[in-house]
Amino acid sequence: MALLIRGGTVVNADLSRRADVLVDGERIIAVGENLEAPAGAEIVDAGGAFVMPGGIDPHTHMELLFMGTVSADDFEWGTKAALSGGTTTIVDFCIPGQNQSLVDAYRDWRNKSEKAAGDYSYHLAVTSWSDQVERDMGEIVNTHGVNTFKHFMAYKGALMVDDDILFRSFKRCAELGAIALVHAENGDVVAQMQEDFIAQGKTGPEFHAYSRPPAVEGEAAQRAIVIADMAGCPLYVVHTSSKPAHEAIARARAEGKRVFGEPLIQHLVLDETDYLNKSWDHAAQRVMSPPFRPKSHQDSLWAGLQAGSLQVVATDHCSFTMEQKRIGKNDFRMIPNGTGGLEDRMPVLWSAGVNSGRLTPNEFVAATSANAARILNMYPQKGVIMPGADADIVIWDPKATKTISAKTQVSRIEYNVFEGFELTGLPVKVYLRGRLAAENGQVRAERGQGRFVSRRPLPAFAEAQRRLKANTAPKAVAR
């Protein structure tokens, strides 16, 4: 069935213009002024609101087995939360269990995601190295539609990999035309600092933050940048939370390296003082890695979004109930790391970014949708309002208001780290591939409606890197 959205301003990352949007089935087929409605088409009056591409959250963890427990939002409820806030696609981290192959983990994730209400794609985590991992990376890229591999430089004794594995895996990424992702924190230093605090009887959640200072993130980001450069693969630093990490990325980009940075909405608007709250529950709810930072780091992250040295805003949505958080009542190391945010990412970024004048509406679209689509290679299927693109469309009312409350949220947990935030600017209608998926925050999409988004490797990147490496490789002296 056809759908015509009239009377709005289409906001893409590069341009805003008054235009109607015509959808046929799952695709946008025309964008222009005064479009004719085909017979039987549904006509929606945008009433002067913005018409934007559906959001893409490039970093989520649905029903992830992590730190001895499973994150509370599964693919159904996580994607429903996403849709209610304007995000139509998530990219989730597929993390193999111990001794599990990458391909088996991928299959598990495909099974878990069948209940998704919104669209989804994956990053695959490399948590060990062997000939099989190397082979599987090829199969994952060439036959399973995933072109990104994640590496944890922290979580020692669990997911962490060392520099040897980083270099091997990054070289493989370069061969395959894949992007390497890193969780950048020096896991060895963190583990020792944690032990030292516990030995001193310092067990509260504030020591989670004190054991992971900005410098451990800056060092790891810089190290990953150097290793990726030597391997010749593009690098994407997830949850960039601090000035030193952002500066390492900005420096690398200024030197011509292909490095991307992803701040989280949490790190942009929340800060370390939350861990000093007298309520243990309040502080533990906000335990995540990297932790919230001293407020001064926020200016650097906002500046990065404005300057283009940071490209995308994610959530790292990995939600745990209070019962799960209390596993770490006597030892901050046992508090499951992670917070929610999927339904709040776009509205909070609009209020804190666009209403404050830090971002234009076009930059908002770039940070919430278009840049992720481009970097991860799902553009122009996703991330843009143009003919041929999936009809993932958000009608955004810049005047609509709401106060965030866990009582009315879609996520299955009983608190919200943005509780009490007053927002202006909300999605009023969200379409997923042409179907109404959420209206005024109420989810209309159903379990199982989501679809896997396959992403091809990046041959242009890989080819450019190969030529550069060949041209700059050490040459033997003819004697």
Ligand SMILES: NC(=O)NCCC(=O)O
């Ligand atoms: N970020 C976090 O604390 N939990 C999820 C896993 C990760 O991304 O490190």
Ligand SMILES: [Zn+2]
């Ligand atoms: Zn991480």
Ligand SMILES: [Zn+2]
């Ligand atoms: Zn994460």
